[in-house]
Amino acid sequence: MFESLTQRLSGTLQRLRGRGRLSEENIRESLREVRIALLEADVALPVVQALIERIKVRAVGQEVLQSLTPGQALIKVVRDEMTLVMGGQGAELSLAQQPPAVILMAGLQGAGKTTTVGKLAKHLKERRKKKVMVVSCDVYRPAAIAQLQTLAGQVGALFHPSEAGQKPVDIARAAIDAAKRNVADVLIVDTAGRLAIDAEMMAEIKALHAAVDPVETLFVVDAMTGQDAANTAKAFAEALPLTGVVLTKTDGDARGGAALSVRYITGKPIKFVGVGEKPDGLDVFHPERAAGRILDMGDVLSLVEEVERSVDKDKAAKLAEKVAKGKRFDLNDLRDQMLQMQNMGGLTGLMDKLPGMGQIPDSVKAQVTGKEVPRMIAIINSMTPKERRNPDLLNGSRKARIAKGSGTSPAQVNQVYKQWQQMEKMMSKLSRGGMKGMLRGMQGMMGGRGFSGGGFPR
Numbered sequence: 001m002f003e004s005l006t007q008r009l010s011g012t013l014q015r016l017r018g019r020g021r022l023s024e025e026n027i028r029e030s031l032r033e034v035r036i037a038l039l040e041a042d043v044a045l046p047v048v049q050a051l052i053e054r055i056k057v058r059a060v061g062q063e064v065l066q067s068l069t070p071g072q073a074l075i076k077v078v079r080d081e082m083t084l085v086m087g088g089q090g091a092e093l094s095l096a097q098q099p100p101a102v103i104l105m106a107g108l109q110g111a112g113k114t115t116t117v118g119k120l121a122k123h124l125k126e127r128r129k130k131k132v133m134v135v136s137c138d139v140y141r142p143a144a145i146a147q148l149q150t151l152a153g154q155v156g157a158l159f160h161p162s163e164a165g166q167k168p169v170d171i172a173r174a175a176i177d178a179a180k181r182n183v184a185d186v187l188i189v190d191t192a193g194r195l196a197i198d199a200e201m202m203a204e205i206k207a208l209h210a211a212v213d214p215v216e217t218l219f220v221v222d223a224m225t226g227q228d229a230a231n232t233a234k235a236f237a238e239a240l241p242l243t244g245v246v247l248t249k250t251d252g253d254a255r256g257g258a259a260l261s262v263r264y265i266t267g268k269p270i271k272f273v274g275v276g277e278k279p280d281g282l283d284v285f286h287p288e289r290a291a292g293r294i295l296d297m298g299d300v301l302s303l304v305e306e307v308e309r310s311v312d313k314d315k316a317a318k319l320a321e322k323v324a325k326g327k328r329f330d331l332n333d334l335r336d337q338m339l340q341m342q343n344m345g346g347l348t349g350l351m352d353k354l355p356g357m358g359q360i361p362d363s364v365k366a367q368v369t370g371k372e373v374p375r376m377i378a379i380i381n382s383m384t385p386k387e388r389r390n391p392d393l394l395n396g397s398r399k400a401r402i403a404k405g406s407g408t409s410p411a412q413v414n415q416v417y418k419q420w421q422q423m424e425k426m427m428s429k430l431s432r433g434g435m436k437g438m439l440r441g442m443q444g445m446m447g448g449r450g451f452s453g454g455g456f457p458r
Helices: 003-017 024-040 046-059 071-083 113-127 145-154 169-179 199-212 227-240 255-264 289-295 300-310 313-324 333-343 346-353 372-381 387-388 396-406 410-446
Strands: 101-106 134-137 158-160 186-192 216-222 244-248 270-274 283-284
Touching: 024 046, 024 071, 046 071, 071 255, 071 289, 071 313, 101 113, 101 199, 113 134, 113 145, 113 186, 113 244, 113 270, 113 283, 145 158, 158 169, 169 186, 169 199, 186 270, 186 289, 199 227, 216 410, 227 255, 244 255, 333 372, 333 387, 333 410, 372 396, 372 410, 396 410
Parallel strands: 101 186, 101 216, 134 158, 134 186, 216 244, 244 270
Antiparallel strands: 270 283
């Protein structure tokens, strides 16, 4: 989402980083480029004006000009102010009330409300250990109720049935009673969307809000709509007591303007961002981490949390024990590592969170399509158990058979074989020389060749 903004800003700020001195003229010039970058990213004009003014006040003062590293001090100021514009601190859902805690979802049609309900149910179930029930009050859109029922089945949430002929208020009240009977901790209410903000829609959702008295009222908004996202969020905030915003479709080619605009214009925190269609594609929004990613500083904290959540600790412990005993690292082990990487969003998901990605040429980024890891897994799955345990058996005819079975070429099978050889070498060094051996192995594996040599297959 922030790719174009990151490229523009990182280039501007990179020129300042190493400067021993900064003048007011330098700062004004840099801020002019920052302003253009923000406007191009579809950030709302009032937000751009306020942000630039706040940066200017701090930058031209003693904080930057009298700093030992003024370039870095300016970058810190830009990051701090961006963080404040997006809310300062991450805001968690407040579920501290007598169960069931009701969460009401509002938004325009096509923003992704129903999908977000499924994602949020999964998030609360897995990360907050809550028993969740969902209900659809959308009696207008065909198949909306069936869609939510399917999603509830996928994420393991309770589903309260409803019919197109019922009134939304009656559905919601019946769902609250059902949630109490089933001892559900949370009830998420999906509401009907409209193509535009109208009086009828607002009257219906106000009546629904009064009937269920939700602990959280979340406005779901499409990040792809840019400034319009902020404007529709403002209209809803004036009609309803919103407690937060969910930005959807942030993995698309949106320019990031919505994330920087919504919090400032509505005064309501962004609580979640949707990152993909899958049920696990919902992340808690952290303003300071988002600001770091915009300025090409990466998001290592989120990466660490992702590793904590996704890595199978038992498998990792078994592999460590296996390596420590001097046993061979085989293709089964490589496949396990690839599957773990896939669970963390694949190569593209990991790259998004790494610092300095804005400096990598587009030609290199284009080589990483997100298909590399699934392809490697498919190639290994096309091998026999015996071949996976003993990769030395892989001669030319076997590689040709594996390529045919996985829909790849013998050259790509050979690349996976080479990848395994390098990993095995690294693991054997680790078993012999501890961390120093591993570091030496990694150095040899990279060899300064990047993606073309010993890296992942294209």
